[in-house]
Amino acid sequence: xxxxxxxxxxxxxxxxxxxxxxxxxxxxxxxxxxxxxxxxxxxxxxxxxxxxxxxxxxxxxxxxxxxxxxxxxxxxxxxxxxxxxxxxxxxxxxxxxxxxxxxxxxxxxxxxxxxxxxxxxxxxxxxxxxxxxxxxxxxxxxxxxxxxxxxxxxxxxxxxxxxxxxxxxxxxxxxxxxxxxxxxxxxxxxxxxxxxxxxxxxxxxxxxxxxxxxxxxxxxxxxxxxxxxxxxxxxxxxxxxxxxxxxxxxxxxxxxxxxxxxxxxxxxxxxxxxxxxxxxxxxxxxxxxxx
Amino acid sequence: xxxxxxxxxxxxxxxxxxxxxxxxxxxxxxxxxxxxxxxxxxxxxxxxxxxxxxxxxxxxxxxxxxxxxxxxxxxxxxxxxxxxxxxxxxxxxxxxxxxxxxxxxxxxxxxxxxxxxxxxxxxxxxxxxxxxxxxxxxxxxxxxxxxxxxxxxxxxxxxxxxxxxxxxxxxxxxxxxxxxxxxxxxxxxxxxxxxxxxxxxxxxxxxxxxxxxxxxxxxxxxxxxxxxxxxxxxxxxxxxxxxxxxxxxxxxxxxxxxxxxxxxxxxxxxxxxxxxxxxxxxxxxxxxxxxxxxxxxxxxxxxxxxxxxxxxxxxxxxxxxxxxxxxxxxxxxxxxxxxxxxxxxxxxxxxxxxxxxxxxxxxxxxxxxxxxxxxxxxxxxxxxxx
Amino acid sequence: xxxxxxxxxxxxxxxxxxxxxxxxxxxxxxxxxxxxxxxxxxxxxxxxxxxxxxxxxxxxxxxxxxxxxxxxxxxxxxxxxxxxxxxxxxxxxxxxxxxxxxxxxxxxxxxxxxxxxxxxxxxxxxxxxxxxxxxxxxxxxxxxxxxxxxxxxxxxxxxxxxxxxxxxxxxxxxxxxxxxxxxxxxxxxxxxxxxxxxxxxxxxxxxxxxxxxxxxxxxxxxxxxxxxxxxxxxxxxxxxxxxxxxxxxxxxxxxxxx
Numbered sequence: 001x002x003x004x005x006x007x008x009x010x011x012x013x014x015x016x017x018x019x020x021x022x023x024x025x026x027x028x029x030x031x032x033x034x035x036x037x038x039x040x041x042x043x044x045x046x047x048x049x050x051x052x053x054x055x056x057x058x059x060x061x062x063x064x065x066x067x068x069x070x071x072x073x074x075x076x077x078x079x080x081x082x083x084x085x086x087x088x089x090x091x092x093x094x095x096x097x098x099x100x101x102x103x104x105x106x107x108x109x110x111x112x113x114x115x116x117x118x119x120x121x122x123x124x125x126x127x128x129x130x131x132x133x134x135x136x137x138x139x140x141x142x143x144x145x146x147x148x149x150x151x152x153x154x155x156x157x158x159x160x161x162x163x164x165x166x167x168x169x170x171x172x173x174x175x176x177x178x179x180x181x182x183x184x185x186x187x188x189x190x191x192x193x194x195x196x197x198x199x200x201x202x203x204x205x206x207x208x209x210x211x212x213x214x215x216x217x218x219x220x221x222x223x224x225x226x227x228x229x230x231x232x233x234x235x236x237x238x239x240x241x242x243x244x245x246x247x248x249x250x251x252x253x254x255x256x257x258x259x260x261x262x263x264x265x266x267x268x269x270x271x272x273x274x275x276x277x278x279x280x281x282x283x284x285x286x287x288x289x290x291x
Numbered sequence: 292x293x294x295x296x297x298x299x300x301x302x303x304x305x306x307x308x309x310x311x312x313x314x315x316x317x318x319x320x321x322x323x324x325x326x327x328x329x330x331x332x333x334x335x336x337x338x339x340x341x342x343x344x345x346x347x348x349x350x351x352x353x354x355x356x357x358x359x360x361x362x363x364x365x366x367x368x369x370x371x372x373x374x375x376x377x378x379x380x381x382x383x384x385x386x387x388x389x390x391x392x393x394x395x396x397x398x399x400x401x402x403x404x405x406x407x408x409x410x411x412x413x414x415x416x417x418x419x420x421x422x423x424x425x426x427x428x429x430x431x432x433x434x435x436x437x438x439x440x441x442x443x444x445x446x447x448x449x450x451x452x453x454x455x456x457x458x459x460x461x462x463x464x465x466x467x468x469x470x471x472x473x474x475x476x477x478x479x480x481x482x483x484x485x486x487x488x489x490x491x492x493x494x495x496x497x498x499x500x501x502x503x504x505x506x507x508x509x510x511x512x513x514x515x516x517x518x519x520x521x522x523x524x525x526x527x528x529x530x531x532x533x534x535x536x537x538x539x540x541x542x543x544x545x546x547x548x549x550x551x552x553x554x555x556x557x558x559x560x561x562x563x564x565x566x567x568x569x570x571x572x573x574x575x576x577x578x579x580x581x582x583x584x585x586x587x588x589x590x591x592x593x594x595x596x597x598x599x600x601x602x603x604x605x606x607x608x609x610x611x612x613x614x615x616x617x618x619x620x621x622x623x624x625x626x627x628x629x630x631x632x633x634x635x636x637x638x639x640x641x642x643x644x645x646x647x648x649x650x651x652x653x654x655x656x657x658x659x660x661x662x663x664x665x666x667x668x669x670x671x672x673x674x675x676x677x
Numbered sequence: 678x679x680x681x682x683x684x685x686x687x688x689x690x691x692x693x694x695x696x697x698x699x700x701x702x703x704x705x706x707x708x709x710x711x712x713x714x715x716x717x718x719x720x721x722x723x724x725x726x727x728x729x730x731x732x733x734x735x736x737x738x739x740x741x742x743x744x745x746x747x748x749x750x751x752x753x754x755x756x757x758x759x760x761x762x763x764x765x766x767x768x769x770x771x772x773x774x775x776x777x778x779x780x781x782x783x784x785x786x787x788x789x790x791x792x793x794x795x796x797x798x799x800x801x802x803x804x805x806x807x808x809x810x811x812x813x814x815x816x817x818x819x820x821x822x823x824x825x826x827x828x829x830x831x832x833x834x835x836x837x838x839x840x841x842x843x844x845x846x847x848x849x850x851x852x853x854x855x856x857x858x859x860x861x862x863x864x865x866x867x868x869x870x871x872x873x874x875x876x877x878x879x880x881x882x883x884x885x886x887x888x889x890x891x892x893x894x895x896x897x898x899x900x901x902x903x904x905x906x907x908x909x910x911x912x913x914x915x916x917x918x919x920x921x922x923x924x925x926x927x928x929x930x931x932x933x934x935x
Contacts, residue, residue, distance in 0.1 A: 012766045019762030020774075023755030023818050030815040031781050034792035041792075048661065049427040051409045068669070072676060090692055097681040097689035109868070110923050111693055115700045116872045117919060118912040119896045122904060125550070126699035126706070133559045136702070152498070155545040169696065174869055178828040178862040185679050198682075212830035216823050219779060227785040237545020238504045241676045247785045252402030253506055254668035255427075257791075264788045271783040276776050369887045374898040394888040395733070397898035407883055410791050411798025414887040549901045557716060572903065576712065 042261035050255040060262035069246065069263070076226055076242040079157070083164040084172075084222040090165065091172035091217065096206075098173070099180040112173050124163060124234050131159055131235075155237035163231040168224065172217035179213020180206070215278060223271055243267055360438050365604040368611055369394045371404065371415040376468075376594075378620075378627035385614050391607050408433055413601035416608040422593050423507070425464050426457035426659035434463040435598045441609040444616035447636035451645055452593050456656050464595035465612050466633035468568075468625070471646070471654060472508045472590045475555055475565040479579040485562060488516040488585045491539040501554070502539070502564040504546040506671035507657055508590065509536060512564060515587040521655050524663025529670055536674045546675065555580055566592075567643075568630035588653035591646070593633060700916070707909035724910040734895060734911055741892040744806055745874040748813035752874075753867040755814070756821025757859070763822075764829040775826075781819040789816065790883035797884060804886030812884045813874040820873065821866035828862025 045055035063069075098108040115123065130136045131153040138150040153159055183206060191201045229244030238245070243263065250260030370382075374397040382393050396415070398404040401424045408418075409431060420428060428434050439445060442465065452466035474485040481496070491500055491512070502509050511521035513532035523529060544560065552573040554560040565573075570582040596615065598608045614620060621634035631643030646654055660667055681689075707725070711718035728734060763775055781789070793812050797804060836858070840850045856863075878893040885894060896908050 013768045016762045016766030016768045019758045019766070023759040023822070026751075026755055026814060027781070027818055030793065030796075030811055031784075031789070034789065034796045035780075035784060037795055038788050038792040046665075047409075047431075048664075049409075049431040049659070050405060051431070068673060068676065072672075093681075093685045094689045094692050097685050100679055100681045102680075106864075107923060107927065108689075108693075109865070110919075112696070113868050113872055114916065114919060115696055117875060117915055118700065118703060119893060119908060120876050120878070121893075121896050121900065122703055122908055122912055123699055125904065126702040128550075129702050129706075130699060132554065132557065134557050166696070166699075169692075170869065170872070174865040175824045175827045178824055178865045179830070181861045182828065182858070188679065213827040216827035220782065220820070220823060223779060223783045226783065229785075233504065234550070237501070237547060238675055239540075239545060241672065244785060245675075246672065248787055249668065249672070251406050251787050251791060252400065253664075253671075255402075255664050256668065261788060264785050267785070268780060268783050271779065272776060275779045279772065279776060373901055374895075375902045396885075396887060396890055397895065398882070399898040399900050403882065406791060407794065410794040410883065412794060412804060412883070412886075413798075414804065549903060552903055556711075 038261045039265060042258050042265055044258055046256050046258050048255075050257065052257050057258075060256075060258040061266070063259055064263055064266055072241050072246055073243055073267075075240070076244075079161065079164065079240070079242065080222050080225040082161055083168060083225045084218050086161070086165045087169055087172040087221045088214065088218060091169050092176055092214065094169075095173045095176035095180055095213070099177050099183070105181070109174075109177065113170050116167075116170060120167070120230070124231065127159075127163055127166065128154060128234065131162075154235065155239065157236065157240055159235040160232050160240045163235040164225050164228060167228075167231060168221040171220040171224070175216040175220060176210060176213040179210045179216070183209055219275060219278065223275075226267060226271065360441070360605045360609065363606060364389060364391065364610050365607045366390065367392050367394070368604050368607040369396070369414055369416045369602075370611070371396050371398060371418045373397060373419060373594075374399070376419060376624075376628055378623035381615070381620060381624060384620070385611055388614070389607070389610055391610070393611075408599060413599070414603065415599055416602040416604045417611055418597050418599060419467060419594050420597060421657075422455060422457040422595065423657040423659050425595060425597060428597065429458060429463050430659070433599055435600045435602060435605065436462050437465060437598065437612075438609060441606075442613045442616060444613055444636075447616050447618060447621070447634045449633055449635035449645060451651070452633040455593060457658050458595070464597050465616070467594045467596050467615070468628060468630040469591065469593045469633055470566045470568045470630050471584065471592070472503070472511070472564065472566055473570070473582055473584045475551075475563045475570040475573065475580055475582055477555065477558065477561045477579055478581050480558070480561040484581065484583040486583065486586050488512040488587055490562060490585075491564070492535070492542055494542065496562050497542050498544055499559075499561040500543045500563065501545050501547045501551050501560050502543055504548045506667055508564060509546070509674065510667065510670065511590050511657070512536075512585075513539070515585070515589065518587070521588075521590050522658045522660065524660055524666060526666065529666060533670045533674060537677045540674065540677050568628065571629045584650065584653070586653070588655065590657045591654040592657060595633075703909050704913045704916070707906050707913045709906060712903060712906065724906040725914075727905075727907050728910055728914075731907060733890070734892075734907060737890045737892045737895040738911060738915075740806055740889060741875055744810050744813060744891060745871050748810045748817060748874045749867055749871040751810075751814045752817035752870045753821050753863060756818045756866060756870075757825050757863050759818065759822040760825035760829055760862075761855070761859075764826060765834065778819050778822055781816050782823075786816075786877075786879035787883075790880040793880070794883040804884060804889070806886075806889045808884045808886065809881050809889060809891065812880050813877060816880065817870040817873055820869050821863075824866035824869060825859055825862040828859050828865075 041052045042060055043056055043058060045053040045057060046060075047053045094112065098105055098112070101108055128135075132138070133150040133152070133154070135154070137153060138147075141147045142150065187205050187209070188201050191205050192198075196204070226242075227244045227247075228242060229248045232238070232240040232242045232245055247260045247263050247267075250256045250263065254260070368391050370393060372395065377395075382395060385391065386393050398407075401421050404418065404420065405424055405427065408415075408428070425434075439461075445465075448466055452469060454460055455464075455466075458464045474490065476485055480499075490496070491502060502512070507521075510529070510532050513535040514521050514523055514528060516535055517528065517531045519525070519528040519532070547554070547563075549569060551560055551563045551565060552569055555563055555565075555573045556577040565582075567582050570580060574580040574582075596612050598605055602608055615624070616634060618634065618636040618638065621632045621637035622639040625632040625637060625639040625643065626641055631645070632639065635645075708720050708722070709717055710721045710723070759778070763771065763778075789812070793808075793815075794804075797808055802808060836854050837850050840854045841847070845853070876893055877891075878897050881891055882894060882897075885891065892911075896904060899905060899908065
């Protein structure tokens with residue numbers, strides 16, 4: 001046993017694969033394999049009543065390169081980017097506050113996550129209730145005489161944005177918190193004792209060290225929000241068509257599974273490229289040498 | 292959750308130094324396997340699937356398919372339906388009388404249900420699709436034929452819904468509830484009943500109108516406005532409808548389906564394209580809501596009961612359908628759901644009169660679009676993204 | 678980590694309030710007589726008493742909880758292991774693997790759902806709570822791994838090496854040195870995974886079998902008729918129970934440390 005342990009210690013790769021094996025196998029069987037099936041579908045013929053039929057064709061991919069669909073892709077990227085930016089601006093301070101909250105850390109974390117243990121649908125209905133012309137926000141503003149007429153809040157791109165930010169905030173807060181929480185206060189104290197002011201201390205010590213969390217959070221917000229479809233439907237009145245809506249439609253009334261898969265794969269390829277750039281150059285990158 | 296206890300115990304022992312590596316590995320492996328297996332076997336203690344059932348609930352199992360209907364009513368039945376689409380007493384009444392254990396699962400979209408069945412999900416005995424989906428299901432070979440002789444109450448059905456275009460001869464479907472798409476409107480805000488689909492292009496109601504988030508209904512409205520069939524796949528006709536729809540898009544607030552009821556009640560929306568049953572539901576809370584059928588005509592929908600080819604309990608399925616066809620049962624369902632029943636012998640407390648002969652000339656059953664689906668889909672995307 | 682400046686704390690308080698504003702609406706609606714919850718029609722506890730009649734809602738809640746707990750456990754274990762493997766060991770293809778880890782996050786749910794169904798159907802697997810759990814684990818592994826990786830980044834192995842020099846075996850080192858270090862990341866990842874699993878709809882819809890309805894499936898199918906405030910009632914109860922549980926946990930911890 002001791003010899004095995006020493007052999008393991010010397011062979012880093014084997015240990016690595018030992019750790020990676022269970023999760024990787026699960027992912028291979030229950031993600032990679034099914035999605036590969038979908039990939040095959042994307043190059044097949046569309047079944048008349050849904051499903052697919054045998055026959056190799058790349059027509060579905062070609063179909064995507066059409067101004068209508070490209071515009072939808074563009075709008076999706078734009079909304080997702082805005083959502084990520086807002087989540088950073090709103091979420092980072094929250095994570096910072098929680099990480100420094102001492103005993104109340106876990107309670108505050110739960111407070112951030114708690115709203116999301118209610119049903120997404122009911123939550124979104126509640127947001128609609130707030131944003132409606134006769135909703136709470138407008139009623140409050142009218143009562144305070146800040147406006148004369150109700151503002152059009154619901155069924156606008158702004159409403160979709162608000163809904164997305166609301167829904168993905170924890171995805172930013174949790175990783176940033178995880179990264180900030182381990183920050184050694186001694187580092188900041190050292191900086192201060194060397195004469196750095198608080199702002200400089202933050203910018204040059206805290207922020208860089210929390211960058212991995214920030215990158216992870218940004219990716220965890222940006223990427224899933226690209227696939228959002230319920231939020232644009234409910235809060236945007238189905239007028240803010242995102243890629244998620246397009247894909248959903250293809251497996252539904254559109255009865256074009258190959259096109260739906262093709263659109264998904266194009267999206268996935270795009271995202272992988274973005275992720276690779278981020279990780280290769282950014283601070284989320286794994287170090288060259290293993291520390 | 293036994294596995295978690297085991298893991299905790301192991302960790303406790305480990306951290307107190309009272310265990311060696313070999314023992315730890317053995318126990319951790321056992322606990323881990325236990326947890327995994329527990330997870331994978333959850334349906335054994337969770338769902339009501341019977342692994343001993345000869346028909347089997349296995350996904351993709353077509354062995355019980357075909358027209359084979361046993362003589363004896365099975366003791367289980369799996370229903371796949373919309374939510375709240377039966378009366379409260381319907382299922383318990385059936386269970387008691389026939390001694391059948393019923394599972395009632397729900398879906399929220401015809402298309403998603405179709406996709407699920409096409410991808411291979413099996414185990415459901417009775418499903419309640421809408422007409423045009425039934426046509427697709429038949430063409431896709433997903434349905435088993437109905438044994439008419441087993442349905443003693445067949446004669447109760449109204450002739451309007453017999454021999455529909457989407458299932459000639461009712462080989463595969465038994466009509467259930469019906470409805471129309473029209474315009475729900477606030478009588479206290481709008482001066483006259485909306486008489487035409489053109490109301491959605493009327494400046495007077497800008498920002499106070501919505502249409503359904505449904506390609507079939509929206510495009511149908513503008514096809515009718517131009518005098519075409521709601522099942523048209525002629526590019527020229529569809530282009531005309533598209534132009535009108537995009538024009539209407541500058542007047543309407545949003546494409547919303549069922550959730551618009553709340554907005555009608557609250558007065559945020561004054562004119563909404565909506566189904567008649569849903570309009571009635573909203574009118575219960577706000578009596579100033581009425582339903583109007585535009586003069587150009589509209590889609591009429593019939594939901595029907597079908598039996599998937601892979602259904603494991605076909606005899607019980609027939610028994611259930613026959614039970615639903617009883618006048619009292621149909622009446623209760625109609626009252627509970629707010630939709631009209633296809634059962635002419637039923638006497639609901641709040642009857643929904645069938646469309647008059649004149650109205651029937653304006654109403655059209657929605658059919659599957661076949662090759663035209665792709666064109667419709669593209670046009671719908673253009674309308675929404677405009 | 679030191680105390681935040683007052684304005685950051687203030688911003689946080691405002692954000693948390695805004696975050697809970699829709700929740701307050703949700704809770705208030707559960708006491709509203711009006712079914713569509715669009716106007717206040719009077720206070721009532723009817724929706725709560727109706728919960729007792731709706732066995733299907735309670736059954737769905739139970740199913741959701743079981744699936745969420747088991748899938749979170751498995752996903753957290755697998756995800757943490759992957760994060761450790763990636764961060765701490767060199768092997769060829771490491772960067773590519775890390776990039777590929779984001780694939781489950783970007784793939785639209787309907788694609789994953791339908792393709793998993795096709796897989797299960799072809800393999801003849803019976804659909805049920807088990808298949809739902811399998812699916813949930815699959816998409817949650819990545820989330821956990823990414824969160825824990827963020828935590829591990831820059832974490833040297835010095836402490837571990839020190840421990841081993843002092844004679845600790847690899848497993849003791851893991852449980853007494855590594856795990857405590859990464860625990861906040863693991864907890865954060867587990868919280869995320871539980872939340873995603875508990876509220877998942879699309880994937881669950883396609884891989885659910887007969888009789889294995891989870892709470893989201895039940896709620897979403899109610900859209901057409903209008904989601905009954907009974908759902909608001911059960912959501913309120915879930916919130917109340919969870920809050921009480923956390924308060925109790927805190928009380929116990931305070932009691933221990935004193």
